[in-house]
Amino acid sequence: MIEVKGFSFTYPTGSRPALHDIGFEVGPHELCAVVGGSGAGKSTLAGVVSGTVPHLTGGCAEGLVQVNGRDLADTPLSGLVGQVGLVMQNPFNQISGARFSVREEIAFGLENMGVPRDEMAARVDTVLHDLGLTKVRDRSPYELSGGQQQLLAIGSVLVMRPTVMVLDEPTSQLDAAGSALVFEALGTLREQGVTTLLIEHRMERLARAADHVLVLDGGTIVAKGSPGEVLADERLEEWGVAPLRYTVAARRAAARGLWPDARPLPVTLDAAAEGFGATVAHLDRGDR
Amino acid sequence: MIVRIDSLTFRYPNGTTALDEVSFSVSAGERVAIVGPNGAGKSTLARHLVGIERPASGTIEIAGRRTDGLGIAELARTVGFVFQNPDDQLHAASVTKEVEFGPRNLRFPPARRKELVESALRRTGLAQSRDAHPHHLSLGERKRVALASVLAMDTPVVVLDEPTTGQDHASVVLLGKLVDDLGADGRTVLAITHDMDFCAEHFDRVIVLEDGGISWDGPVDAWLAQAADTAGQAFELPQMTRLGRRLGWEGSVSTVTGFLEHLAPGADPAPAVSTAP
Numbered sequence: 270m271i272e273v274k275g276f277s278f279t280y281p282t283g284s285r286p287a288l289h290d291i292g293f294e295v296g297p298h299e300l301c302a303v304v305g306g307s308g309a310g311k312s313t314l315a316g317v318v319s320g321t322v323p324h325l326t327g328g329c330a331e332g333l334v335q336v337n338g339r340d341l342a343d344t345p346l347s348g349l350v351g352q353v354g355l356v357m358q359n360p361f362n363q364i365s366g367a368r369f370s371v372r373e374e375i376a377f378g379l380e381n382m383g384v385p386r387d388e389m390a391a392r393v394d395t396v397l398h399d400l401g402l403t404k405v406r407d408r409s410p411y412e413l414s415g416g417q418q419q420l421l422a423i424g425s426v427l428v429m430r431p432t433v434m435v436l437d438e439p440t441s442q443l444d445a446a447g448s449a450l451v452f453e454a455l456g457t458l459r460e461q462g463v464t465t466l467l468i469e470h471r472m473e474r475l476a477r478a479a480d481h482v483l484v485l486d487g488g489t490i491v492a493k494g495s496p497g498e499v500l501a502d503e504r505l506e507e508w509g510v511a512p513l514r515y516t517v518a519a520r521r522a523a524a525r526g527l528w529p530d531a532r533p534l535p536v537t538l539d540a541a542a543e544g545f546g547a548t549v550a551h552l553d554r555g556d557r
Numbered sequence: 558m559i560v561r562i563d564s565l566t567f568r569y570p571n572g573t574t575a576l577d578e579v580s581f582s583v584s585a586g587e588r589v590a591i592v593g594p595n596g597a598g599k600s601t602l603a604r605h606l607v608g609i610e611r612p613a614s615g616t617i618e619i620a621g622r623r624t625d626g627l628g629i630a631e632l633a634r635t636v637g638f639v640f641q642n643p644d645d646q647l648h649a650a651s652v653t654k655e656v657e658f659g660p661r662n663l664r665f666p667p668a669r670r671k672e673l674v675e676s677a678l679r680r681t682g683l684a685q686s687r688d689a690h691p692h693h694l695s696l697g698e699r700k701r702v703a704l705a706s707v708l709a710m711d712t713p714v715v716v717l718d719e720p721t722t723g724q725d726h727a728s729v730v731l732l733g734k735l736v737d738d739l740g741a742d743g744r745t746v747l748a749i750t751h752d753m754d755f756c757a758e759h760f761d762r763v764i765v766l767e768d769g770g771i772s773w774d775g776p777v778d779a780w781l782a783q784a785a786d787t788a789g790q791a792f793e794l795p796q797m798t799r800l801g802r803r804l805g806w807e808g809s810v811s812t813v814t815g816f817l818e819h820l821a822p823g824a825d826p827a828p829a830v831s832t833a834p
Contacts, residue, residue, distance in 0.1 A: 306725040307697040358696055358723065361642060405596075412569070415641050415719070416595030441722040442641065444595045444751050445793040470725070473796065511726035514754060514796035518813045525824045527817075538796070542803040545820065549804060552821065 271295040271318055271433060271464055276332035278317060283328070287313045289488045291332070295481070297432075300455060300465040302475045302496070305485035306509020311468045312358060314485065315437045318466055319355035320346050336433055351382055354431035356439045358468075360422035364410045371413070371421055372397065372406040378429045396424040399457075401450055415442040423451060433464045440471055452478055472513050476500055476536040484508050501534040515541035522548065558582040558618075559714055559745050560606070565615035567601055575601045577769040578615070585713065586743045588736055590756040590777070593766035594791035599749045600641060602766065603716050606747070607638040620713065634663060637707035641718040641749075643699040647691045652683055652702050655691055659710035670709075677709040680738070682731050696723045704735075715739060717748040721755050733759045757781065757795040757811035767791075782809035 276291040288310045295301040303311050316322030320341050323330045334341045336353055357363045368374040375396055379389045397403045400420045405413060410421055419442050426434070434455075440448035452474050455465060469475045475482070475496065482499040484492040486508045492499050499505075503520070505512050515535045522528040527548050535541040560583040567576040575598045583589055591599050604610040605617055608629045617624040619635050637659075640646045649655035656677055660670040678684045681701040686694060691702050700723060707715060721729050729752075736759045739746050750756055756763060756777060763780045765773040773780055781798050793799075797816040798809055810816045817824065 306727060307695045312695075359642065359644070361644075412571070414596045414600065438723060442595075442719060442751075444593075444791040446791050447595050470723075473793075506726065509725050509727055511729065514813050515800065518797065518800070518816050521813065521817055522820065525821070527821055527824060538799055538803065541800050545800065545804060548820065 270297060270335075270337055271301075271466060272333070272335040273318070274333040276317065276330070276334055278313065278322060278330045279328055280313075281327045285488075287488050288317065291490055293481075293483055293490065293493060295464050295466055297462045297464050298459055299480045300459050300467060300478055301481045301483060302479035303466065303468045303483045303485060304470075304472070304475070304499075304510045309485040309509060310488040311485055312437055313488075315355065315435050315466065315468055317341075318433070319353050319435045320344065320349045321355065351429055352431055353433045353435065354426035354429055356423050356426050356434070356436040358437040358441070360415070360418040360442075363422040363425070364418065369409060370407050371402055371410055374410050374421060375402075375425050375428050378425055382429065392428050392430075396428045399427075399450070399454055400424045401447070416444060416447050419443055420447060420450070423454070427454060427458075431463070433466075434458060435466045437468045438470060439467070440469065440474075448474060470511070472500060472511055473537070476513065484510060497533060497536055497540075500536040519544060527552075559585045559620055560747070561618040562605075563616045563618075565602075565605060565617060566613050567598075567605065567610060568613050575769055576605075576612075579766075579769070579771055580615075581764060581771060581774055583745055583747065585745055586740055587762060588740045588746045588760045589748070589762045589764060590760040591747060591749045591764050591766060592751070592753070592756065592792060593772075597766040597791075598769040599766050600718055603638065603718050603747070603749055606632075606714070606716050607636050608632045609638075630662075633659070633710065633712070635712055636714040636716060637710050637712040638716045639700075639704050639707045639718060639720065641722070643691075643696070643703040646703050646706070647699060650690055651687070652678070652689050652691055652694075652705075653687045655702055656683075656705045656709050659706055663710060665711075673709045673711055677705040680708060680731075680735055681705040682728065697725055697728055700724065701728060704732075708735075712744075714745045714747070717746065717750075719749055719751070721750060721752045729755065736760070751792075753792055753798075754795045757798070778809055778811065781811050 272294050274292050277286050278288045279286045303314060305311050313322055317334055324346050365377050368377050372393055375393045376389055397406050402420055423439055440451050479496050482496050483490055484499060491508055501516050513536055519528045519534045529544055529547045532544050535544055563580050565576055565579040568574050593599050608624055647655055649658055656674050660673050678687055681704050683701055683705055691699055720732050736746050760777055763777050764771055784794060786794050786799060795811045797813060798811050801810040810819050
């Protein structure tokens with residue numbers, strides 16, 4: 270459970286707040302996506318919810334951030350281990366540098382948590398399998414491609430089974446197969462009751478996977494709601510967020526009477542196919 | 558041919574073959590997307606073009622010269638390479654100094670250098686951040702600094718490794734325009750990308766790398782027309798291609814404009830939205 274109320278934050282060297290008067294809640298079994306342009310405050314928000322901001326960055330914070338009922342202002346980072354997992358934007362920054370193989374790297378967090386050896390091996394193997402990393406398990410983390418390193422960073426957090434997951438663009442360097450694996454893993458976590466906050470640029474996957482979408486612009490929340498409401502909003506581009514091509518095509522079609530009246534603009538392939546299917550049927554009848 | 562690669566083979570020190578007998582040529586002004594699954598050898602191929610990696614066998618010719626006798630510094634006059642991770646290439650204390658570094662080393666005269674730096678900053682949307690320290694910028698902005706520093710070297714060939722990752726919408730729009738402009742200027746762009754919408758909207762040709770070999774090389778539209786759309790593969794076809802197929806259309810549409818033209822010819826003369834061609 271994540272609860273944020275009236276939260277503002279300014280970096281030590283910042284002249285204005287990176288986040289201003291932020292409020293939202295994400296419950297267990299829920300995936301909340303955060304979108305916005307560069308510099309909107311998305312990564313700062315990920316840091317806030319995972320406790321690294323302001324604990325590691327310093328700076329001035331006001332307002333409330335609670336994770337699983339604990340006030341993060343009074344909780345040292347060590348108190349969040351095993352509860353909150355953070356997957357950082359650049360996987361290279363997340364690799365420990367202290368382990369020589371992918372398998373050992375994934376086990377690193379569990380070793381530090383003192384998980385028994387047999388259980389550790391089983392959990393590591395499951396994660397290797399789920400993220401398609403089994404065939405590179407004995408390679409050095411530094412010999413992996415960018416995408417494989419990203420899967421490794423995700424795996425090393427997943428394996429600790431946190432109840433709250435915060436992911437900062439976890440699929441940015443992944444191919445479609447890799448990001449499908451990540452979204453599958455996120456879906457499984459959601460079923461298991463994990464609370465997820467996901468920063469993501471892949472709007473199509475997000476539209477299908479998220480329960481709620483928050484839009485950040487200049488450090489404030491400018492929109493929140495279901496993916497269908499938020500991603501079809503005509504102000505999306507002003508907020509620095511890419512509209513889906515489905516939505517753009519339907520909006521342009523609607524301006525020429527080629528999108529069914531009263532039907533909401535689509536944010537998924539299914540909804541677009543249904544709407545344009547109706548248009549095609551209508552045009553076909555007109556032709557006859 | 559500005560780039561000619563013949564039977565390029567490369568093995569990692571541990572013996573793994575990353576590239577196996579790869580051959581292709583690129584002519585000046587072509588915009589080529591290199592796509593393929595993670596670990597297929599795409600970045601390794603790109604690193605060969607700038608001499609960071611050297612082939613185990615096979616040859617690379619850039620602008621008519623074999624690269625095996627050329628040092629990285631010499632190759633840098635012809636091929637600019639923008640790394641996937643900008644932190645692999647940024648080192649200066651301000652954006653301007655970073656962007657100036659290349660043209661200074663290539664000994665462009667001061668006036669020409671200034672012109673190149675200004676043009677690169679403008680094209681990458683960084684004119685406002687010229688005095689910032691690169692490491693105080695966001696990842697997306699740092700990627701654009703890395704891109705600007707390569708553009709300022711005015712190389713006939715520009716190689717981009719995953720240019721759109723970590724970029725917000727405005728920057729992706731800007732990158733698309735940049736690729737179009739470079740092509741129009743007769744400069745050659747090779748870009749590694751996973752973003753098939755970006756590929757369909759801004760590139761002429763696609764080279765598909767799989768397991769270290771080329772499995773397709775040809776026009777983007779021809780590739781899309783025959784590409785399978787199955788779950789679990791490396792590529793997700795462009796949104797409009799999948800929508801067209803779902804509607805049972807024959808042939809291939811890949812852009813919003815192409816889709817609307819197919820839906821009702823002549824009904825959408827001017828794009829109402831500027832960003833998705």
